[in-house]
Amino acid sequence: MPEKFDVVVVGAGPAGTACALTCARNGLNVLLIERGEYPGAKNVMGGVLYRQQMEDLIPEFWMEAPLERPVIEQRFWMMDKESVISFGYKGLEWAAPPYNNFTVLRAQFDQWFAKKAVEAGALLINETVVTECIVENGKVVGVRTDRPDGEIYADVVVLADGVNSLLSKQLGFHKEFRxxxxxxxxxxxxxxxxxxxxxxxxxxxxxxxxxxxxxxxxxxxxxxxxxxxxxxxxxxxxxxxxxxxxxxxxxxxxxxxxxxxxxxxxxxxxxxxxxxxxxxxxxEGGFRSVPKVAGNGVVVIGDAAQLVNAIHREGSNMAMHSGLLAAEAVIEAKNRGDFSESSLNSYREALYNSFIIKDLEKYKDAAHTFEKYPQYFKEYVPMMNQAASKFFTVDGTPKRDKQKQIIKNMTSEKGTLRVLQDLYRAWKAVK
Ligand code: FAD
Known part of the structure; x- marks a missing residue:
């Protein structure tokens, strides 16, 4: 008789581990399956981990988690070939608890985080690839893995398998991403x-x-x-x-x-x-690319559900928070004894009411706008650098004349109307 769990979570990244941890803490019988040699072995991140969503899961995690440095300064560079316009914020309040965010190395962090799920009672198996969901009578009832006799059954399967999510694609939740x-x-x-x-x-x-x-x-x-x-x-x-x-x-x-x-x-x-x-x-498809996130016996979280805010480089926090919301929905479903799509749709509802979908919706046109109109990165960044160079060069020209010259250069190169149109379009995309 194949094994049966309350929940099988596929993928021990921030999303899957957050979900497994929360389910296990609430007494559910959880299996967390990871294809890597260990959690984090295959994971890549620029490295900023956000404090709030992590602390929602493990209060004062900074006391023991393998973190690199608390981030106290965020700089933004608009860079040209031999120059840069730099701005940002540095604050010493971020150097002390409760901090704002941290740099991390995922190979270390993910292992530590998954250990927390295991300590809460989840069973973690590494080096195991989930090859497909087992579907019976229109309901996901488990997963098939690449292990011999690798069929595992569960009331709910949580897909936290990252950006490619072949598993949710197999279920028809999304097409091949463009x-x-x-x-x-x-x-x-x-x-x-x-x-x-x-x-x-x-x-x-x-x-x-x-x-x-x-x-x-x-x-x-x-x-x-x-x-x-x-x-x-x-x-x-x-x-x-x-x-x-x-x-x-x-x-x-x-x-x-x-x-x-x-x-x-x-x-x-x-x-x-x-x-x-x-x-x-x-x-990076944003709001319009978020696929179906709940079905009969299945939910999709983290990158697998396209939950990344590229403008603010937030992904790990959205992964963790979606994992938490999914776990809460699974726990409620367990209490009701109902794992149907309509029952698990409470996860979808919570997700759409959270900062995650609200932020993705705010920027829903940004990527499309900046891709369709490449002048922002290609033309305006160099123009702004040239303007800054002119303005800050002390050459005896009165500042008012410099200002006029800069505006004239910009508008004569592109035309006043086009500059105004571009400004309005950019503002609309991020407002
Ligand atoms: P993942 O972290 O991708 O985890 C998925 C897990 O599932 C992996 O462990 C994988 O091995 C496993 N898996 C996949 N398929 C299977 C399968 N079939 N069977 C078993 N296991 C499977 N976000 C930030 O918040 N801050 C940043 O600074 C930042 N910088 C980034 C820089 C780069 C270069 C990249 C690529 C991403 C960055 N992100 C950043 C985004 C962030 O890394 C992701 O949003 C986050 O890792 C998503 O977590 P996840 O758990 O959904 O997916």
């Missing part, structure tokens, strides 16, 4: 002594900095690059939508090389030793 719905990102972990990191980023030992880089980091294509500080390493990465990559014939590794050799970036990473090279997709 190239403009996913970004391909490559990143490198570069070892660098802590003293060098502190000096170069103006930090103390237990303080971190993140830099998001737009413009020339992607050669003007829709996408971003990032540079984050760990304790004794830096995470540097760059990504664009697959469609931009195909259109501009970009090769991801060439883009990362270009970034690492950029005169604004090179001095910050100089002398570092490459420790890891990783590539991964990010679901």
């Amino acid at each position: 190239p403009d719905e996913v970004a391909l990102t490559v990143m490198e972990v570069i070892n660098l002594p802590k003293e060098k990191i502190n000096d170069r980023f103006n930090l103390e030992d237990n303080q971190g900095c993140t830099i998001e880089i737009f413009g020339d980091s992607t050669k003007g294509n829709l996408g971003t690059a990032f540079l984050y500080t760990n304790k004794e390493s830096l995470n540097i990465g760059v990504g664009t939508t697959l469609s931009s990559m195909i259109k501009a014939k970009l090769k991801p590794y060439e883009l990362l090389d270009y970034l690492k050799n950029h005169p604004m970036v090179k001095p910050l990473i100089a002398g570092g030793e490459s420790a890891e090279y990783l590539a991964h997709l990010i679901p």
Whole structure:
């Protein structure tokens, strides 16, 4: 007789582990299945973990979790070929509890997090691939794995299998994602002594900095690059939508090389030793790409449900929160003894009432707008850099004349109407 659980969770990333932990704490019999050698072995993240959604699951987790640095400064760079406009926020209130967010290395963090689910009573099996859901009479009743006799039954299957989610595709919850719905990102972990990191980023030992880089980091294509500080390493990465990559014939590794050799970036990473090279997709379709998230005996969470806010680089927190909401719905369903789609739709309802879908809806037109009108990254970032250079160069020209000249340059190059149209369109996309 094959084994039966209350819940089988597929994937021990932030979403799956959050769900397994919450279900197990509430007395459910939970199996967490991970294809990697251990949780985190296959996982990739720029590295910012958000405090609030993690603390909702494990209060004061920073006392014991393997974290790198609390982030006390967030910088944004609008970068041209030999210049950058930089802005951001640094606050010492983020250097002490309860903090704001942290840099992490996923291979360490995911293992620790999954251990918490195991301590709460979940059973974790690694190196096991779920190949399909078992469907009987229109209801998901379990999963088939690549192990001999690998059929496992459950009242509810939680799909937390990440961006590609072949399993929810097999169920017909979504089609193959289009190239403009996913970004391909490559990143490198570069070892660098802590003293060098502190000096170069103006930090103390237990303080971190993140830099998001737009413009020339992607050669003007829709996408971003990032540079984050760990304790004794830096995470540097760059990504664009697959469609931009195909259109501009970009090769991801060439883009990362270009970034690492950029005169604004090179001095910050100089002398570092490459420790890891990783590539991964990010679901960036946003609100319009969120698939069906609940069916008979099944729910979909995290990246598998396209829950990423690319504008604010939030993914892990949405994964965790969706895992928590799904667990609450599964617990209610268990109490009712009803695992039908209409019962599990309480997860969908909670998701749509949460910050997750509200934020995705706010930016529903952003990716499409910036992809369709490439002038924002390609033309405006260089124009703004040139304007800043002109404005800040002290050459005896009166400031008012400089201002007039800058506006004239911008509008004569593109036409006043087009500039106003572009500004309005960008504002509409992010308002
Ligand atoms: P994942 O973390 O992808 O976990 C899915 C798990 O399922 C994996 O462990 C995988 O091995 C397992 N799995 C998949 N298929 C199967 C199967 N068939 N059987 C068994 N196991 C399976 N988010 C942030 O919050 N901050 C950031 O700074 C940030 N930076 C990022 C930078 C990069 C380069 C990338 C790629 C992403 C970044 N994200 C960031 C997004 C974030 O990583 C994801 O949103 C988050 O990891 C989603 O969690 P998840 O649990 O849904 O999926």
